[in-house]
Each structure stands twice: as C-alpha cells, then as structure tokens.
Amino acid sequence: MEKQLLRITVNNEHHELYIKPKKLLVEVLRDELGLTGTKRGCNTGACCACTVLLNGKTVKSCSVLAIQADGCEIRTVEGLASGAELTPLQRSFLDHGAYQCGFCTSGMLISATALLSENPTPTLDQIKEGLHGNLCRCTGYNSIIRAVRAVGEDKYEEGSK
Amino acid sequence: MTKFNVINTPVHNVDGIAKVTGRAEYTFDVRLPQMLHGKILRSPYPHAKILNIDTTQAEALPGVKAVVTGKDTLGVKQGIWRRYKELCDEEILARDRVRYIGEPVAAVAAVDEDTAEEALDMIEVEYEPLPAVFEPLEAIKEGAPLLHENAERNINVTRHIEWGDMDEAFKQADYVREDWFRCSSQAHVCMETHCAVASYTPEGKLTVWTSTQSHYYIKVLLSDVLGLKENDIRVISRYTGGGFGSKFELDSAQFCSSVLSMKLCKPVKIVLSREEEFMATKRRTPMFYYLRSGVKKDGTFLAKECRVFTEGGAYTAMGATALYLTGFFQAFPYVWPSYRYDGYRVYTNTPPTSAMRGFGAPQATFCAEMQIELIAREVGVDRIDIRRKNAMYAGYEVPGQATIQSCGLIECLDRVEDWIKDRGTLPPYHGIGIAAYGFMSGGIFNWFNTPYAFSSSVIQVNVDGKVDLFIGSQDMGQGSNTTMSMICAEELGVRVEDIRLHMGDTDKCPVDLGAWGSRETLMQGNAVKMAAADAKRQILEYAAAKMSPNIVYDLDIKDRWIHLIARPERGLSYFDMVKEAIRGKDGQPIVARGHYTPHRKGMISPAYSFGVQAVEAAVDPETGKVSLKNCVTAHDCGQVINPLGVQGQLEGAIAMAAGYGFTEDLPMDEGKILNPNLVDYKILRTTEMPETTVVEVETYEPEGPFGAKEAGEGLTNPTAGALGNAVFQATGASIKELPITPEKVLNALREKDKTKK
Numbered sequence: 001m002e003k004q005l006l007r008i009t010v011n012n013e014h015h016e017l018y019i020k021p022k023k024l025l026v027e028v029l030r031d032e033l034g035l036t037g038t039k040r041g042c043n044t045g046a047c048c049a050c051t052v053l054l055n056g057k058t059v060k061s062c063s064v065l066a067i068q069a070d071g072c073e074i075r076t077v078e079g080l081a082s083g084a085e086l087t088p089l090q091r092s093f094l095d096h097g098a099y100q101c102g103f104c105t106s107g108m109l110i111s112a113t114a115l116l117s118e119n120p121t122p123t124l125d126q127i128k129e130g131l132h133g134n135l136c137r138c139t140g141y142n143s144i145i146r147a148v149r150a151v152g153e154d155k156y157e158e159g160s161k
Numbered sequence: 162m163t164k165f166n167v168i169n170t171p172v173h174n175v176d177g178i179a180k181v182t183g184r185a186e187y188t189f190d191v192r193l194p195q196m197l198h199g200k201i202l203r204s205p206y207p208h209a210k211i212l213n214i215d216t217t218q219a220e221a222l223p224g225v226k227a228v229v230t231g232k233d234t235l236g237v238k239q240g241i242w243r244r245y246k247e248l249c250d251e252e253i254l255a256r257d258r259v260r261y262i263g264e265p266v267a268a269v270a271a272v273d274e275d276t277a278e279e280a281l282d283m284i285e286v287e288y289e290p291l292p293a294v295f296e297p298l299e300a301i302k303e304g305a306p307l308l309h310e311n312a313e314r315n316i317n318v319t320r321h322i323e324w325g326d327m328d329e330a331f332k333q334a335d336y337v338r339e340d341w342f343r344c345s346s347q348a349h350v351c352m353e354t355h356c357a358v359a360s361y362t363p364e365g366k367l368t369v370w371t372s373t374q375s376h377y378y379i380k381v382l383l384s385d386v387l388g389l390k391e392n393d394i395r396v397i398s399r400y401t402g403g404g405f406g407s408k409f410e411l412d413s414a415q416f417c418s419s420v421l422s423m424k425l426c427k428p429v430k431i432v433l434s435r436e437e438e439f440m441a442t443k444r445r446t447p448m449f450y451y452l453r454s455g456v457k458k459d460g461t462f463l464a465k466e467c468r469v470f471t472e473g474g475a476y477t478a479m480g481a482t483a484l485y486l487t488g489f490f491q492a493f494p495y496v497w498p499s500y501r502y503d504g505y506r507v508y509t510n511t512p513p514t515s516a517m518r519g520f521g522a523p524q525a526t527f528c529a530e531m532q533i534e535l536i537a538r539e540v541g542v543d544r545i546d547i548r549r550k551n552a553m554y555a556g557y558e559v560p561g562q563a564t565i566q567s568c569g570l571i572e573c574l575d576r577v578e579d580w581i582k583d584r585g586t587l588p589p590y591h592g593i594g595i596a597a598y599g600f601m602s603g604g605i606f607n608w609f610n611t612p613y614a615f616s617s618s619v620i621q622v623n624v625d626g627k628v629d630l631f632i633g634s635q636d637m638g639q640g641s642n643t644t645m646s647m648i649c650a651e652e653l654g655v656r657v658e659d660i661r662l663h664m665g666d667t668d669k670c671p672v673d674l675g676a677w678g679s680r681e682t683l684m685q686g687n688a689v690k691m692a693a694a695d696a697k698r699q700i701l702e703y704a705a706a707k708m709s710p711n712i713v714y715d716l717d718i719k720d721r722w723i724h725l726i727a728r729p730e731r732g733l734s735y736f737d738m739v740k741e742a743i744r745g746k747d748g749q750p751i752v753a754r755g756h757y758t759p760h761r762k763g764m765i766s767p768a769y770s771f772g773v774q775a776v777e778a779a780v781d782p783e784t785g786k787v788s789l790k791n792c793v794t795a796h797d798c799g800q801v802i803n804p805l806g807v808q809g810q811l812e813g814a815i816a817m818a819a820g821y822g823f824t825e826d827l828p829m830d831e832g833k834i835l836n837p838n839l840v841d842y843k844i845l846r847t848t849e850m851p852e853t854t855v856v857e858v859e860t861y862e863p864e865g866p867f868g869a870k871e872a873g874e875g876l877t878n879p880t881a882g883a884l885g886n887a888v889f890q891a892t893g894a895s896i897k898e899l900p901i902t903p904e905k906v907l908n909a910l911r912e913k914d915k916t917k918k
Binding site (some may be wrong): 041 | 813846
C-alpha cells in the first residue's frame with residue numbers, strides 16, 4: 001500500500017510524515033510521534049482510553065484513521081500541562097485521587113477537559129453523562145466526578161501551583 | 162495516642178504527576194531498538210488432541226522472523242503452587258492436547274503486529290476433537306470426559322475445614338435452613354491487557370518488561386519453564402495498568418515473548434487483545450454452594466455445614482487457594498460454634514478460574530449474607546441484631562485456624578444501623594440490604610519456596626538526607642508505592658518528598674511475594690517500618706554522641722528534626738546530622754534492612770479487616786431493572802495510612818463488586834465465551850455508580866505497621882450480598898443466583914405473585 005503524506009499539528013507542534021493510509025490515529029501518535037500517554041484499552045472504540053481532542057472535539061483515536069486528521073489540530077494528554085505548570089483539572093485529579101492504575105487517566109482527562117470547555121459549570125448529572133463512555137476499572141468514578149466538579153466550582157485557578 | 166506527622170493525612174499518589182501528564186511508562190508503552198511483535202495462535206476447540214502443527218507456510222511469509230510451538234519449549238508443566246508438583250499442570254504452549262478454547266498452541270514473531278496476525282492464519286494445526294465437559298456438576302459424574310489422567314472424576318483439589326460437634330449442634334437447633342446458591346464468573350478487565358516485552362541477549366541474560374502484580378513470581382516461574390537460572394532473568398514492571406488478581410501467575414504473553422526472544426536474540430513484544438484478555442486469561446471462580454445452618458430461636462448461631470463445587474476450568478492456577486479461602490470466609494465474620502466445609506474444585510473444558518479480588522470470599526459472603534437475611538426474617542430477629550449477636554470480636558479464636566486480634570465489627574454494625582434509621586421510610590420497590598464481611602491482611606501460607614510468606618525492604622540514607630527506599634512490592638494502582646513511602650517517612654521522621662522509591666525491578670529490589678491477598682500494607686509495610694527504624698537508630702547513635710543526652714532512647718526524629726523526646730525544642734536538623742554522620746563514616750551512606758514473616762500467627766493471616774455495607778437499591782417492577790442509589794460502608798481497616806487511598810479502594814471495590822452483583826457475567830456456549838468485548842461485557846459506568854459514604858471505624862491492629870491492616874480486597878466481599886438483600890427487602894424475593902439480572906428479578910416477582918394467588 002502506497003504511503004501518503006500526513007500534515008498534522010499535535011500539541012502545537014507541526015509534523016509532516018508519510019504513513020500507510022490504514023494507520024489509525026492512535027498508532028501514529030504512539031508509534032510515529034512517541035506520544036505514548038494516549039492508551040489503547042480495546043481497539044474497538046468501547047473504552048475511550050484513547051480519547052484525544054481533534055480540533056477541540058473528543059474522538060476515539062483508535063476509531064479514526066490518521067489520514068482523516070490531515071490538516072487538523074490534535075491535543076493529547078502530553079499537551080495539557082505547560083512546562084511544570086499543570087492544568088486545574090490535572091491538579092484536581094491529584095488532590096482527589098482521581099486515578100489509580102492510571103491507564104484510563106489520559107482519556108479521562110481529555111474527555112473532562114472537553115466537557116469543561118463546553119460547559120465550565122457542569123452539574124453532577126452532566127459530568128456523569130459527559131464521562132459515560134470512559135471506562136475505569138479502579139476508581140469507581142466518584143473521585144473523578146469530584147475532581148471535575150471541584151474545577152467546575154472554580155476551586156482551582158488557572159496558572160497557580 | 163501517638164501524633165502522626167504523615168500517617169492518616171491525605172497524600173496524593175507518589176506516581177500521580179507521571180500519571181496525569183501521560184509520562185508513566187507502562188509495559189504497553191515499552192519500545193526497544195530492533196523490537197519485533199508477537200501474536201499467539203489459540204485453540205478453537207474446548208478439548209482436542211493436537212496431531213500435527215505445520216508452520217512452514219507461516220515461516221515463509223515475508224516479515225516473519227520465527228514461529229514457535231510447544232515442541233520448541235522444554236515442555237515444563239508449570240503452576241503457581243510450585244511446591245506441589247501435582248498442581249503444576251499447565252504448559253502454556255500446549256504440546257499434544259488442548260483443554261479450553263483460547264489455549265495457546267503457537268506463537269509468531271514478525272516485524273509488525275499485522276504481519277504476525279497474518280502468519281497466524283497460515284499455521285496449520287491438525288486437531289482431533291475430544292468429548293468435552295463444561296459444568297462442574299456434570300464433570301464429576303462417572304463416565305464424564307476426563308481432562309487430566311491423574312484427576313479421577315475431574316476432581317482437581319479438595320479442601321476440608323471442620324470444628325465443633327456438628328451432629329450435636331444441629332440437634333440443639335430450633336431452626337434449620339438449607340439453601341443452594343450459584344455464584345457466577347467475572348473478568349478482571351484490567352485497562353492494560355496482559356503484555357510483555359522479552360529481550361534475550363547472547364550473554365545468556367533475559368530481561369522481561371511486563372504488566373504484573375509480582376515481578377518476583379514471574380522471574381522464578383520463568384526460570385522453571387525456560388531452564389535459566391533465576392538471576393539470569395530480570396523482570397521490570399514500573400507501572401501496571403490494573404491487576405485485581407489476574408497478573409501474578411505466568412501468562413502467555415510473558416512465556417511466548419520469552420521463548421521467541423531466546424530463539425531470535427531480539428526483543429519481542431506481545432500485547433494481548435481485549436478479546437484474548439476475555440477468552441484466554443484467568444477469571445473469578447464460579448461456585449455452586451450448598452449451605453445448611455442451624456440456629457436457636459433467639460437467633461444464636463449453632464452450626465453451619467457447607468459443600469462447594471467450583472468450576473475450575475482446565476488448569477489449577479490459583480484455584481486451590483480460592484477453594485480454601487471461600488471455605489474459611491464462609492464462616493466469617495461470625496462465631497459459629499460448629500462448622501464443616503467441604504470444597505471440591507472440578508476441572509472443566511473452560512478457561513481456568515483463579516484469583517480475583519476477594520479470592521473466593523465475595524462468593525462466600527454473598528451466600529452467607531443472603532441466607533442470614535432469610536434466617537433472621539424467619540426466626541423473627543432483627544437483621545442487625547442477629548449479626549451483632551453472633552459477631553466476631555477481638556480475642557476470638559477461629560478454632561484451629563486463626564486468632565482475631567482487632568475487630569471493629571460491632572461498631573460497624575451500629576454505625577450502619579444509624580444510617581439506615583436516618584434514611585427513614587423508603588418509597589415502594591426500594592430496599593436497603595446489608596452484608597457484613599471480613600478479610601485477611603495477606604496470606605501466611607506460601608507455596609513457592611518457603612513455607613511462610615515473606616517481605617523485605619532496604620533503605621539507604623544519603624549524604625543530603627534523601628532516602629532511597631527499595632521495596633519488593635508492586636503497585637498496580639492500589640497505591641502501595643505511596644503507602645510504603647508514607648510508612649518510611651513517618652518512622653524515619655522525614656517527609657514523603659524526601660523518599661526516592663525503587664520498585665518493580667528484580668535486579669534492584671529485595672524480594673517480596675507481590676501484591677495479592679491484601680498483603681502489602683501489613684507485610685511489606687512492616688518490613689519498611691523495620692528498615693526505617695533501623696536507619697533512624699543508626700542516625701540517632703551519631704546524634705546521641707553529639708548531643709550527649711542521658712540515654713540514646715531519649716531521642717527521636719519528627720519532620721526532619723532530631724530532638725529530645727521530653728524537650729522537643731532542643732534538637733538539631735536531620736539534614737545537618739546525616740551530613741556529619743556520613744562524613745564520619747568516610748562517605749558511606751547509612752544502610753538499613755527490614756523483613757517480615759508471620760510465624761505462629763495461625764493458618765490464614767496475621768490480621769483481619771472487618772466491615773458492614775448497606776446498599777440502597779430501587780427495583781423497577783415492570784422491567785426488573787435494579788439501580789443503585791446509595792452505598793454506605795462502615796469499615797475497620799485498623800489505623801488508616803492514607804485516607805485518600807482507602808477511599809479510592811472502597812469506591813473502586815464497590816464498582817467492581819456491584820458489577821459482579823448485577824451486570825457482569827461470562828456466559829458460554831460449549832466452552833466459548835459469548836461476550837468477549839467491552840460492549841457486551843458490562844462493567845459499571847459513571848451513570849450507574851451510586852453515592853458512596855465511608856465511615857472509618859478505627860481499631861489498632863497489634864500486628865500491623867502503626868496498627869494498620871488491609872483496605873483493598875475485603876471491600877469487594879459485601880456488595881453482591883448487600884445488593885441481593887436490597888432486592889429481597891424491596892420485593893420479598895431472594896435471588897440466589899448471580900448476577901441478579903432483570904430477567905431473574907422479573908421471574909422471581911412472577912413466582913411470588915403466583916404463590917400469593
């Protein structure tokens with residue numbers, strides 16, 4: 001199969017690379033760009049561990065061909081913090097113990113980031129609905145919901161440590 | 162009471178920043194130069210002879226580097242019950258017979274996963290199908306197909322526990338009740354599937370990165386099957402994406418990648434697909450439970466008799482332990498003056514069943530607590546009172562088995578009773594069910610190299626006061642890295658950020674049996690505490706020389722301050738003292754060791770956690786659907802080390818155990834799992850999770866570090882039973898088969914209507 005040119009911006013960095021057209025977005029992110037923070041839990045779009053932002057919207061990167069993202073902006077978990085400065089959501093995840101093994105955490109953070117950018121003050125039910133697709137086997141979700149809620153209630157300021 | 166500086170403060174996970182920034186490197190992320198990718202061919206038959214395997218076509222496919230079958234291995238039958246040869250019955254790569262659908266028969270290494278996958282289709286395996294048997298109650302019948310030559314009537318292991326005079330006790334009973342229960346299977350569903358990267362080099366050394374709960378076990382088990390010395394193998398496991406009991410036995414990814422790498426002298430990575438994870442890794446043991454219990458009319462327990470048949474699947478795995486523990490915990494957490502348990506683990510042509518969070522105890526607790534609820538109603542004793550009347554207590558000796566040193570069960574019952582009263586009257590078809598439970602803080606028994614379990618730890622205090630802590634325990638998300646750092650910091654008198662933790666690497670870390678059976682907090686915790694105490698003693702020797710107090714024991718270190726205990730303001734900086742001490746030692750760092758082995762602590766565990774859970778559920782009488790509203794748990798885990806960690810364990814356990822109670826199951830057709838994916842296998846989602854309330858009932862466990870005991874697995878025990886009892890309270894129907902599906906609820910409601918008419 002002939003390789004095709006993919007132009008893609010990931011976490012504000014521009015990349016041009018030749019890929020087989022059947023390559024999935026998750027494969028390009030992990031295998032070509034070394035961004036292994038994005039995980040794969042099922043490869044069938046059922047667990048959302050591979051969630052990334054594509055032009056600001058969440059997609060399951062195991063269910064998108066990389067070539068479909070040509071010309072798009074991608075944000076992964078590695079693109080959330082700026083240097084040593086974590087986002088309010090990341091800090092809230094730490095304080096609330098909103099992860100255990102951490103394997104679903106990247107997808108969870110991305111989904112919650114998207115949720116909060118669309119609706120900065122979500123209700124409990126909106127948080128539950130917003131994260132309904134993201135599977136976690138460790139936490140029982142409630143710590144994650146508390147973490148998102150605390151950010152929604154403005155308990156974490158942007159930029160402060 | 163001691164004032165703690167670190168213990169009992171909410172500390173965020175020491176691996177937390179790596180996890181929320183995506184930098185934590187799991188085995189799934191490991192990538193080495195020249196690395197190849199492996200795939201495993203698995204049996205489509207539940208029972209068959211392998212007549213021939215032809216790999217020539219697959220080997221000829223461009224990109225394929227090697228194909229291996231059982232003939233390329235030493236053919237060692239292995240098992241985790243290593244000291245008992247007859248229980249080592251699994252080859253991993255089958256040579257001449259397969260016994261379940263999904264059993265590995267060949268493995269391929271190729272330049273990429275797609276090529277390896279393509280090659281699997283080109284391997285020709287000639288099978289001769291054999292008659293198969295899937296249900297334990299069928300498999301024990303005379304004439305049923307036999308899975309293993311030495312296992313008559315397919316009985317793999319039996320277990321017997323008995324105390325008291327059963328016949329006499331039943332004669333004295335005013336009320337006797339018999340019930341049959343059926344407990345289903347459950348998949349662990351770790352978010353990171355089983356995976357390994359094996360790299361064998363011409364020096365004769367093998368390094369294996371793997372997702373595991375015990376790097377020590379994997380090293381030793383690999384040495385058995387590969388014919389290498391234990392210490393020519395290095396197992397590395399920095400981050401593990403969930404375990405829950407599924408990752409401390411040797412698995413097909415570890416074994417096949419090692420065999421392929423030894424053949425090629427190149428790194429080989431194997432990641433199981435989610436489908437393989439469901440079809441061909443181990444799972445919770447299904448059990449058929451017969452219970453006969455006799456009580457006095459005031460509700461006093463007299464005697465319990467139980468017989469259990471478990472679906473073992475094709476191999477022993479950790480099933481022998483689950484069989485023992487389910488029998489032991491069937492009597493928990495109560496005083497039964499007479500008790501008899503007979504358990505039979507039966508081979509079947511299904512994927513092997515083994516350890517899963519709770520280890521046989523969730524099944525036991527479901528049956529026991531459902532039956533106690535029925536007994537309470539029928540003898541007319543309040544359901545909390547009957548539990549209180551028969552509750553275990555500190556100082557109680559389980560005859561011939563264990564001594565309970567700390568027990569907050571009665572207080573847990575009181576607190577849950579208060580909560581239920583506060584809820585007041587519930588709407589129709591709502592019910593609150595309760596279940597009481599207990600669990601072990603690590604197993605005393607060991608089947609590996611020594612008769613007892615063991616843990617060890619090493620500490621090095623460096624010239625700048627920073628502490629290197631070397632532990633053998635494995636963090637799979639449960640937070641033991643944080644717990645150990647906290648115990649070390651508290652004992653030594655420093656802060657958590659002063660600790661540099663070394664774990665997950667057999668070349669660098671002292672031995673520990675790993676994270677299973679809720680053993681880390683107590684066992685590894687004691688080893689860490691002992692090492693830290695020794696390091697502190699050494700530092701205080703220098704401090705004593707410098708400060709010249711009357712006796713050395715007058716000194717202590719708290720929060721980096723070395724001081725006289727009686728006059729805490731008189732002291733000196735920990736950092737300055739360590740610097741001087743090491744200068745005086747010609748630059749040698751201060752090194753200390755700690756270990757723990759539970760000698761003379763009974764048969765099971767040195768300490769037991771206790772608790773009571775109440776679940777409020779609503780039943781839709783039209784559809785039979787059960788939804789969870791609230792869940793309150795009063796929990797005695799001794800001294801809490803990290804409140805944030807305990808809460809996380811509790812909520813996670815509820816989600817997993819509620820799944821076991823009403824949504825998760827592994828239905829099979831002729832040995833084939835019908836729902837091997839995350840759409841049809843339903844783990845709880847955010848929207849199904851109830852509100853959770855934790856009530857900590859603190860006790861002091863003399864055997865635990867700072868009085869602590871287990872807080873991870875036991876919490877999985879009560880939920881299915883509490884949920885079953887909530888449905889009973891809501892509808893009057895007692896559903897004795899897990900999971901409690903809408904269909905079963907509807908049938909039970911119809912049955913009830915019929916009997917009413």
